[in-house]
Amino acid sequence: MRALLFWLITICLSVAARADLLSPAQIEPFVKPPLLLGEKFDSSEVYRLVDVYGAEAGYVFETEPLAPLPGFSGAPINLLVQLDRAGNFIDVDLIEQNEPIFVSGLGVAPFKAFLEQYKGLNIASPMVVGTPYGNSGSESSSLVYLDGVTKATASVRIAHESILAATLAVARDKMQGLKIGQPSRPDPEHQEDLDWVALVNLGIASHHVVTNEQVQAAFSETLWADDDPLAKAEPDAHYIDLWIIDIGPRSIAAAVLSPQTLQELGDFLTLSPHDEPLLLIETARHGLVDEDFVRNTAPDLLTAQQGGLPVALRDADLFVELAPELPQGAAMILRADRRLGFDPASEWILSLKVLREHGSFRPVIGSAEFTAQHSTPGRFFITPQSPGNKPAWRAALEHRLPDVLVLLLFLAVLLPILLFRQSWLAGLRLFTPIRLGVLAFVLGFIGWWGQGQLSIVTPLATLHTITTGGSLTFLAYDPFSLVIWLAALLGFFLWGRGLFCGWLCPFGAFQEFAHHLGRRLGLRQWNLPDQWDKRMKWLKHAMLLGLVLVAVLAPDQIDTAVEIEPFKTAITSYFLREWTYTAYAVSLVLIGMISFKSFCRYLCPLGALMAIAGLLRLRNWIPRRPECGSPCQLCRVRCQYGAIRPSGKIDFDECFQCLDCVTIHDTTKLCVPLVLKARGNTRIRSALETSQPRQG
Incomplete structure (x- = not known):
């Protein structure tokens, strides 16, 4: 079913x-x-x-x-x-x-x-x-x-x-050209003794040449093929003779600029710390800019791209005086904004436009484009690993890491004891105080502090995502709750629903404290007859199915429907909500003072889903004897969850792993078969002692 x-x-x-x-x-x-x-x-x-x-x-x-x-x-x-x-x-x-x-x-x-x-x-x-x-x-x-x-x-x-x-x-x-991520930037701590020869030999200053013949070939068979006589007369001469140097790193700038220009560059970078300065030196005919160029603007003849996306270049408006040993020619410093995608530690491409005019009156302008690749060694830069680039699950985990570690430590102690030392734990004289201490931790730390109260909303969302082929990454946004879900999943195989419902649910712990308070106050406990108790336990399954139907047929109402769970009111919001929600949650707690964990047993849709998942249970972990059920009914009578049948068999789908029956089973003063066996052994010993002949 x-x-x-x-x-x-x-x-x-x-x-x-x-x-x-x-x-x-x-x-x-x-x-x-x-x-x-x-x-x-x-x-x-x-x-x-x-x-x-x-x-x-x-x-x-x-x-x-x-x-x-x-x-x-x-x-x-x-x-x-x-x-x-x-x-x-x-x-x-x-x-x-x-x-x-x-x-x-x-x-x-x-x-x-x-x-x-x-x-x-x-x-x-x-x-x-x-x-x-x-x-x-x-x-x-x-x-x-x-x-x-x-x-x-x-x-x-x-x-x-x-x-x-x-x-x-x-x-x-x-919006091509916009690159996301924290860019590389010059490393202010990197120092390297460089001169012009070293810059050239190391490829830090890259050299790019385009001859007149190459330019002429670009315009061949066009309207502008005969408009540059010099290119035809001197085909081997250079039309473009270009040096490219990234002078963002201090060591490189110091090797190519005069002290005055180096100082002005430093002042400029103080005001524009996100700009990467790029030095261009052109010693041939191209000249870098046209006669209409306005300083501090983007040069019409120069463009750049990186990674297939354009990079915005702009004149830095600095007077450039080069070191004496550098080639002399037209020099300018361009700036590229690292925030808008330029990565100085990666290769980029500079494009140079060559123009030709045809005609004297209203000349027709033609253009050809030549490219030059440049890269600067990565040792000159810092490439930060931004937390913003971390996977969302990792950022969420780091945010909750202390809480998650405490939770893992708690589970690392609790689970092995329940798995390997269950009878020892149940037999301790202080078992009840120990259990209440664990539940206090669950309510206070896991619930109110850690906000780890699981809800029916999450498994329904997970099932919906699986069936529709979506991603389950949303679960990783709350690593604290995810750890509890994983523990509950492990519990399904080892104990059924009992691990979560009996030991890890904050509202379940709240209900158990309400029960003990009711007993302390002398309130009369009210329990349904067995027949009605069995019927009422199916109500939570009806609640679960009803929520699913609402989610499918009236999704706008699902947020109201899931309020059948009082968890958000009692745990997440500390009862600080509208009076209707608060009154509902408080009433459930008050009912729990006279009817043991009634919400958990009869109404909780999450408990219903946990019971269904309990079908994965691989073992019957509660010990039984042949006498359990006939003639002994003590465990069944003492079980406040009604999880033991008259036959003595455990209904693990309704078991909350309170271990009360384990305590009875393993105690010679409580377990009826053990008590009778002990009495029988006493009579036998007495009979043997009286039958022995006296000595002396």
């Missing part, structure tokens, strides 16, 4: 559909003047942003179709991103989300406040969710830190990754 229910859940989840995309009429209200919503790109989910003159000014798009990363509800977080053509975020708006913590836990306001941080940031800047630590928050760091949301770090990480993934997809397609 439970296996059938499992497959029914899987089938239902596989047919769930995602929400429709926004129409242009729905997007328009998000676009603020002076920008207007333009047309949609062909075969794309991206719309143009235009200015009042109709010129393209940016892009607007939803994240879900471009980066459908599933959240903890199983559905992606859908956001509307507006981006200008330079890669700056104009706005990020929330369209749809089903993250439990924001739907009814904290509310949506903290989520919207988190999204406000993106305004004005550039996607070329490496961004991470978290707080800077060590010296990573110094002014020299290019990282941008986004403040997360307390209790919702995993959800905002999913949102952040969705934004970046979708935005980079648009940038690569629409």
